[in-house]
Ligand SMILES: [Zn+2]
């Protein structure tokens with residue numbers, strides 16, 4: 001439902017067409033949030049849909065707080081590196097890129113100018129960034145891929161753990177997130193006999209030390225040298241060298257609260273700005289400066305999107 005531009009449901013697929021149109025016409029700067037996740041093995045204790053279930057909860061929380069519409073156009077993502085562990089579903093990189101581009105293009109066609117892409121799976125990251133780059137140029141829409149915060153006590157602590165213990169996948173950090181978003185799907189009892197599962201050779205493990213003066217260089221050598229697939233790196237599918245049983249719901253609550261607030265602030269600040277000329281639709285009158293000069297009172301009499309959609313005339 002949407003009344004005078006104010007949503008009471010936030011998933012795109014739960015809105016009627018008139019509700020979507022009401023939101024688009026009356027929200028001062030409509031934002032669509034697109035979540036991207038994965039269906040892939042998550043060691044022994046986290047669900048296969050961990051990344052997608054998490055991103056869905058996250059984008060919906062943010063949409064509720066910013067009067068945005070959200071969707072996650074696919075459950076699976078780009079996960080070829082996890083294929084040796086069962087339960088993984090992967091798209092090719094072309095498929096995921098096209099899903100993102102087709103989703104943005106469809107909603108751009110209906111007049112949405114501001115998109116936020118949120119990714120919960122590392123394997124999707126480069127594809128998401130490429131989709132944003134292409135969509136901005138091809139569809140004349142703004143596409144943000146926000147990330148943060150990086151400067152709080154908690155985020156610094158987590159970053160330090162990621163550097164020192166390679167907390168990437170099914171690790172303490174991700175388990176804390178899972179305990180916040182979907183504790184009912186986490187099977188901690190499967191970690192009873194946990195042992196460090198790493199297959200990374202010692203000469204590379206030495207590089208996981210942010211106290212080293214040459215850390216900037218050797219951490220990049222580390223990334224260049226480890227195997228491309230998860231089964232090159234870990235026996236169990238857990239991609240980190242510390243114990244995921246150290247995860248806590250409290251840490252997950254705190255991380256989720258901080259990241260949610262960051263994105264809410266990002267969207268609310270962004271919404272106050274007008275659509276820059278590069279992203280405005282060309283007016284039917286053919287005058288490229290039409291919006292600049294005439295704004296809402298453009299006198300060309302055409303029925304192009306610039307006249308319908310006041311966002312473009314801000
Ligand atoms: Zn994950």
Ligand SMILES: [Zn+2]
Pocket residue numbers: 038040051120121122123169
């Ligand atoms: Zn993942």
